[in-house]
Amino acid sequence: MTGPREPDPLAVALGNASLLGAGYLLLGRRALFWAAAVVTAALLWLTYAVAGTWCELLVVLWWAAVVAHGWWLARRHPAAGPRRGQRVLALAVPVLAAAGWVRFDAYGIEDRVTDARADGSCRAAVDAQEEVGLRHRIVAAPVAARGDTVVEACERLDAAAGYLSGGLTGDLDMLEAAFERLGAVLGEPGNERTVEATLDRYLGRLPTxxxxxxxxxxxxxxxxxxxxxxxxxxxxxxxxxxxxxxxxxxxxxxxxxxxxxxxxxxxxxxxxxxxxxxxxxxxxxxxxxxxxxxxxxxxxxxxxxADGMDSGYCRNPARYSAAPAYRKGRSGAVFVGDTEYTDKLPEEWRADTPEAALVVCADETEAGDVVETCRYRDHEGRIGRVRFNKLAVRVKTYALRTGKLVTDRTVQIGGESCPGTLGYFGALPSRMAVTPSDADVRDAFGPVVGR
Structure with a gap:
């Protein structure tokens, strides 16, 4: 018979190296197995939640501690007989290899995310980061977290792009908000190209x-x-x-x-x-x-x-540079001011504002020269004398093209005087105006407008 021997220290160390506590089971130390499992689970959860490098260092230190502890216990353990297959390479090596492969894959994803960000493509960076799974977040949490940071920056750029689109409608407040967000993302290292690409897409849509x-x-x-x-x-x-x-x-x-x-x-x-x-x-x-x-x-x-000589155009004449030049006998005019008699002028003498060459301002009528004096008997049978006067009208004429004064004169309108029957109210008047015909009005104003 062979004597009792110790459990194989290498097998125990490898069992614990898997972080599954298998080495403690080889030693029959179930309490240590469960305690190690709880600590391992806690550390892995902390690494997943915090995604800090210091968490990974804790896992490494814990890994080294349980490996060394398993080796030390195996060297001191008096076994009752041989144990076949104690070298649990079939368990430890695949676990360690799987962990190494997951970390390798995580770094590969990180490289693709980094390359996409360097190319200014948030879409490619997000697509690459979507390959990160729970295994990566447990075994290579900081690496996965760095990719999450890129995705978060891209999401902020997406929001900024929305504000930029609002700026295309002319909303400058949205444009201001967009640039503030772009500036914040640009202030974080590594985002230069993605910010540039986001801004270039907006600027490339201009002009609207x-x-x-x-x-x-x-x-x-x-x-x-x-x-x-x-x-x-x-x-x-x-x-x-x-x-x-x-x-x-x-x-x-x-x-x-x-x-x-x-x-x-x-x-x-x-x-x-x-x-x-x-x-x-x-x-x-x-x-x-x-x-x-x-x-x-x-x-x-x-x-x-202009309802009188002291208002509107008659007071403050202005030019219309596109108005036609004055041509005697052919140019139209605009008549303003007191239009009691100018309204009787022929239609062909008139023109609308754009086509008129002259603006004629007419003042209120006053008594002009005496035409003749006639005797009338009033209603009480008394005889009196009535003088008949022409109608005097002050006229100013302006060239519409320049707004300059062309004529400032008083015209006198003749007409019928000393009618056979005189109508009046009250006492017999001593002076009355002639009664002009349309021809009399034309004769008076014709020289003013070159007709």
Whole structure:
């Protein structure tokens, strides 16, 4: 018979090296087996939850401790007989190999995540990180956690991209929020390319189809002075790229909408900020059209307000540069002021504001030259004398093209005097006005308008 021998120390050490406590079972130490299992489970859970390198160091220290403890106990253990197959390589080696393979796989995933982030592709980084499973988070928790950090940064970039899309609608508050989020992610090492790619996708969608919206966005991008140069640089470059076209398109849109003053201001900005741009001639033409429209509006308002010689156009004449030049016998006129008699002038003498060459302001009528004096008997049979006067009207004529005074004179309108029967109220008047015909009115005003 052979004598008792100790359990194989190598087998016990390898059994414990699996972190399954198998070495303690070989020694028959079930209490130690269960205690080791509890500690191992606790450490693995801590590593999974915290994902810190120090947790992995604790696991390594625990692994070394149970291996050494199993070896030490086996050397001191008096066994009652031989134990076949005590070298549990079939258990320990596969476990250790599996753990090593999982860690190797985790590092491979991390490499793919890192490469994707370096290429600026959050989508590829997220897809790679989705391969991480529970086994990786237990055996290689810090490695898996580093990938989670990349995914979390990409999620924040997705949120920033949403705000950038809102900025495409002209919401500058959303654009500001987007750049703040981009700046925060950019401040964390390794995110430079993913931030750049997110910003480039937004900037590549500019300009939009709304010129005035593009002007607001370009102004905001150009005026952004604070923040990392990785953000302000592309923003300024994009503002320079879309700015001239945005101003031209905005001016055209405002001109179409008859927002004359705003259109003129935008075109002037284009000329001031980009004098060498190929759209400069179009901008000058736009300014000319806007100026003419504004002149026409001003003239129209003044004409509407002119109900006498001291109001509206008659008081503050203005020009309409596109008005036709005066041509004697052929030019039309606008008659304002006291229109009691000018309303009797022929229609062919008149013209609407854009086509008129003259503006004629007529004052209230006064007594003009005496035509003749006639005797009348009043209702009491007394005889009296009545003088009949022409109608005197002060007239000012302005050239609409320049707003300059052409004529300032008093015209006298003749007419019928000393009628056979005189109508009056009260006492017999000593003076009365002639009764002009339409021909008399034409004769009086004809020289004023060249007719």
């Amino acid at each position: 189809d709304d010129g005035c919206r593009n002007v607001r966005i370009a102004d905001w991008l150009r005026d952004r002075r604070t923040g990392p140069k990785d953000l302000t640089g592309p923003a300024s470059a994009t503002a320079a790229r879309i700015g001239p076209g945005a101003l031209a398109a905005c001016g055209d849109a405002l001109l179409t909408d008859e927002e004359w003053a705003d259109a003129r201001d935008v075109y002037r900005r284009l000329l001031d900020e980009h004098p060498g741009d190929g759209r400069a001639d179009d901008a000058r033409e736009g300014i000319r059209k806007a100026d003419l429209a504004l002149e026409l509006i001003q003239v129209g308002n003044l004409l509407d307000e």
